[in-house]
Amino acid sequence: MSVDVRAAGAVLWRRAGDGFEVAVVHRPRYDDWSLPKGKVDPGETLAATAVREVLEETGYHAVLGRHVTQTTYDVPARSGHGVLKKTVDYFSGEAVSGSFEVNDEVDELRWLDPVAAERLLTRDTDTRVLREFCALPVSLITVLLVRHAKAGKRDDWTGDDDLRPLSDAGQRQADALRTLLPCFGPTRVFSAPRLRCVQTVRGVAEDLGVDVRHENLLSEEGYWPDPVLGIARLLAIAGDGGTPLIASQGGVIPDLISALADRDGTELAAARAGVVPSKKGSLWVLSFLPASGDVGPRLTSADYYPTPLPAPAPTRH
Known part of the structure; x- marks a missing residue:
């Protein structure tokens, strides 16, 4: 399969009482709620992309764990003609420090339990990623x-x-x-x-x-x-x-x-x-x-x- 666009992100999570919460971000450009992710920079590994994009979008430093899943879907070409094949690799990412501030890509972040997060997510692909993440305990x-x-x-x-x-x-x-x-x-x-x-x-x-x-x-x-x-x-x-x-x-x-x-x-x-x-x-x-x-x-x-x-x-x- 030919891949035109590579990206990476994480299911960003933190402990909350006896359970955990995940971060869901709102992107005003698309008016959607999603998991933090972004395109790979030249000379960058997928893991490094995931950590950088999480920091840029959420303000949190993440420590990665397991590779959760990979999604593939079509996106419009910037030229306006045709479509590109995009893949996004998602990791488990524990928030270890930081705090959210409004930025160029994200204007709101919500920490939610997995059920509430799934209800808020706009796209089915993100829902599937979250479910795959929840298939194993976070405390690995x-x-x-x-x-x-x-x-x-x-x-x-x-x-x-x-x-x-x-x-x-x-x-x-x-x-x-x-x-x-x-x-x-x-x-x-x-x-x-x-x-x-x-x-x-x-x-x-x-x-x-x-x-x-x-x-x-x-x-x-x-x-x-x-x-x-x-x-x-x-x-x-x-x-x-x-x-x-x-x-x-x-x-x-x-x-x-x-x-x-x-x-x-x-x-x-x-x-x-x-x-x-x-x-x-x-x-x-x-x-x-x-x-x-x-x-x-x-x-x-x-x-x-x-x-x-x-x-x-x-x-x-």
Whole structure:
């Protein structure tokens, strides 16, 4: 399918008592009530677009979670002749700070419970997005799982493989991750004890003012003697609060995600012939239901971003 216009937005939400509210905005240009969204700027990822557009339209800084859905519809061409195909990717976005002020695009914002918000929304496409958002709880745990960026070929490196550094291309990927990952609000940083893994997330850790904690159970050498221990370690990290960022290796990530998906009945649509993708520099955004009673965190959603560089929409799982 040819896409002429790309856009992104979010279902912006905040806690309210024992429940939550979502933001619905009024756009005087169209005289409609909608969810905040806008067009992708050149050189911008969809996640960055969603965060920027939410801020511009609502005044709120959002931390993204799962990718909710993608809508596609026709819009008139600016020339006045013909139509264009427009796609909008929506994320879950928690409002963490800010306040609304009237701006060039939005003259009113209302915080409403989901039922009232659905009644107010003008377009059926927004209603479907809101319903998809409400299909899962808002209080999900996000784990950001990154494969280390490019580090050249192992056969070309004559030193200790643990010390093989990022290549120039890998450093560009790491720089792009440093821009992309803050959209999802990481709070802690972990890494397999390989230089290339640490270098991939070091910039994010520096921006957060935290150390990169080594996790041997999430390295290839540490994981495979007992994968159950590696999976348990990731779940323990997930249950410790905040949004952890973990850098690991291609020999670990596919098996770990497959095992969690099989255990929790989560479909991985990106898998082909049973193989879970894990390109160098790629990101998995894993969403877990919090632990309840004797049951630990359960994987309920997983989104794959094959590159941190500006790219097409993430594959939704």
